[in-house]
Amino acid sequence: MPTISINLKDFSQLLGQGTVTAERVESWLPLVKGELKDHDDATGELRIELQDSNRPDLWSCEGIARQIRTALAGKAAAYPFFKPKRPTKRLMVSPGLEPIRPFVAACTAVGYRVTGEGLAQLIQMQDKLADIFGRKRRTVSIGLYRLPDIVFPVTYTLVKPNEARFTPLGFDEPMSLGEILSVHPKGVEYGPIVAGHDRVPLLRDAEGQVLSLPPVINSREIGEVRIGDAELFVEVTGTDLRMVILTLNILAANLADRGATIEPIEVVYPSATALGKTVRTPLDFSQARPIPVKTIEAALGQSFGATSIARALTAYGYRVKPSRETVIVKLPPYRNDLMHAVDVVEDVAISRGYGEFTPIMPSQFTVGGLSRVEQVSDRIRDLMIGLGFQEIISNILASRQDLCDRMRLGGTSWSRLVEVDNAMSQSYSCLRQWIAPSLLRVESASTRVFYPHRVFEVGEIAVPDPADAQGARTVTALGGLIAHAGANFSEIHSCLDLLLFYLDYPYTLEPVAHPSFLEGRAGRVLSGGRPVGLIGELHPEVLELWQVGMPCVIFELEVDPLAERG
Template sequence: MPVIEIDLPEIEELVQKDRETILDRVPMIGADVERIEGETAYIEFFPNRPDLFSIEGIARALKGFLETETGLPQYKTKQPKTKMKIHQSVNQVRPEAVGAIVKNLKLNEKTIKTIMDLQENLHWGLGRDRKKVSIGIHDLDKTTPPFTYKAVNPNTHPFTPLNTNQKMTPKQILKKHPKGQKYKHIIQNSKKYPIITDNQNQILSFPPIINSKLTEVNTNTKNVFIDVTGTQKHSINKALNIITTALAERNGQIEQIQLTGKTNQKTPNLKPKKHTIKHKEIQNLIGQNITPQQATKALEKMRYKAKQKQNKIEVWTPNYRADILHKWDIIEDIAIGYGYQNIQPKLPKTPGIGSSHPTEELGDKLRDIMTGLGYNEVMTLTLTNKQETKKLNKQTKNPVKIQNPISTDHTILRETIYPKLMQILKLNKHRDLPQKIFEYGECFHQNKKINECRHLTAIAIGPKMNYSQIKSHTEAILNELNTKTKHKPLQNGPYIPGRAAKITKNNKKIGEYGEIHPKIIQKYELNHPITALEIEPQKIPKNQTKTH
């Protein structure tokens, strides 16, 4: 989650409240004060509220929550004087684009850093690390409108990107520039690359990679042109609304841009969206007898416009809110505005007695066994990617894919825990040896349906680790589970040939173990022998998993 750097004297001035009050109440709107260093607070915000990824957005929300300024924020937008043409040529690479102009800004080094931090946080929070959304901010006075968004041959149109003094073509930028190397995976397979130019054919941006040095924003910048490109209209419009309204909080004047070409619209569109919510729905969902007047006041504290109408409430949501997908999201904000501390807890009407789930009982047994063998437990994410699994010579047969992954590192659900434990060894390679770690966690296999199961996985690294050691540990685990198994040579996987075995029970494979191949060890930048085992304890008949 993004950690926002907040200048305490500045937030006090913007909110008109003292820092003690601000730091005491800000967690109630979905944040965690991570630390305070001198005059700076570092506050972590939930990713569902990208409008809070800047000091301007935080101040706007707190002014409502602390009742300094309530209700729907009003932003005036001037009619467009500038056009941006969207070419059909971008359809196959990065099809969507919007833009805006913000004028009469007074920028200093601190505000520029705040804006750039917001830009990068939106790239992460809304943009899936620029894949879905990328933002460019340019000094308008260094350009000659109108603008054009088009796709071009990667080996043409050289320009000087930010942080260099050398002209490069888009293709060269992907090879030589640090930003190009980092984000090339987004567009490198396209035949043409997207660029934004002005009327003098000057290149302003090569989205989603980098902007031109020509339009770099500095303390002399008064007027900015903002471009947002991506793959989804909804996301790029929300990103544009968030960044333009943040600049408007700095007394900037928003001016729309007229989009032409394959589309015809004016952006940004800051018109609030209207919803109607039944009062009974609010009471049922929150479980509290909140009156219509209390609900209306709570909504105004959360920066909505609200109006009571008989047994319903009409609500207008600000267009910079990207998290309002359903009426229930608005009702959640009513609960926040009303105050969780004011909601009285109630015992459930149906009494019940809890008990351990059999899977967890088995897990407790396995944890006792593993700690007795000298292993330390770790917990890792169930999300991974195909490349990480392939590192271990393990093929992902039919992985469960994530529909909208937050990053390229987390695109599938894991089928094995090995890669995660190898990563932990890599991160701790500077620590003393031997290191022995294990995890009892979820894995997912997909055939006709998705099956969730638990794997017990253990890895050990050290100069004395060998096949005999991991074989004895595997046998000890199975012996403690009071189950008889057969061990047969295993020829594939991440192991040294002849130093690995698969475990079978009733002619079904329930696990494997062995000594990891040196080539795989080197992939993780490690230098000592590694042994590993992975067992699916749930495949052992239930009556055979009792410990001695």
């Protein structure tokens, strides 16, 4: 989740508690699920990771300061612009945007002169909200503009890519929308979001000046906020009405916290939305929800009563009406993350502080134990160690080259594998279908380690099986390998024989023609007529392919049938 930079001096001003130290900030961070990643005493810069992906209101210096200020004051500050008042400015939405990017919200912010630190925070907030909350601008994107240059009403409309031109940020010449989408780096990156239609969204003012091509790029003339600007126009476009308005609410609250006066704008849609045909933004759309006091107390394991709960929630920014058995809660307008009563439960706990709760031990008796497969695996490990084998642990993800080609299995029926569709590297692109390649990986890396080598692994493999719904079965298997100048079939056979004697697992061997082994020196292990493993001398070509200079003999055995015997 997002990691943001804040400046300690800027933060102190927003908090209004005089100058605070980094240590002090850190002590408050549990309130915002924040973790101080590092801080620079010289510049006063703090880097904070915010964990909660449902709380975009916290992803800025203003948001963190607001949550802490609320806790210190015991209640949230009021934001008058959420109260109904007839806006003087309007934003008209043209028909036809529904399948592309239907929603927009906007406001103006006047009276806050943008400082260097303020601008840095504005840009950071815009990036984090659009990138993470807005899913890389797909669902939400944000534009900030210099208000004095704009003539209202602004129109959110659709045009053909060759119908409009403007100078985008980062360029010096006017370009057509089509050119921007195909040439401008932001056009290349974000253009696909609105591609696939013959027209693209455009914001322009009453005189036809282009504000931006949402969600791609702003105009350089109007859409570049600079230090010293004191009158801003803020808009959010997107595909989800509530997310769009929530984002604007957050931006408005942040700008208000810095001293701006927010004026709402009336957005006029061609037809009714879930919130009506005209929507005044910012807008407080929080719903009141009754939460039984019992629910909260049972979940937290402690009785506080409605009044204490109300106090804790108010100090966390909620609007609360307590009665004896229920608290009726409403989130502040810059939050929309209340899905279930448990969300309120956690906020009560955070507001009171986790340290305020005395841990108690779960008291009910349960019997511990290992799965049958694990019990058998442990037994096998003990026996293999007694036979002088060193245990190894390997990656289950490997390459087709290691699992098949270097085992001489390419093109044979043994080369079926579970493969990854989006592998990052070929080295980790397939699930191993047997243990032998893992043992050879160790041999290959250990040719200078003194011999004899006896190594084994008990671990999971994925055996492709068209009859299985998932296309493969997860099987626990044992592989053992012996390498030294005189290693031969009879030595590894003795080990397998003794192991299966102790496991009381009757078996027979039948010859098998398997490409990994020397012909005539390999067998299939059968138990109850069912194939459960392989044993043999590895083919010299396999050893060459692994660059192993010693004879190697191996066996491989499925563990699950042993566990299933009970």
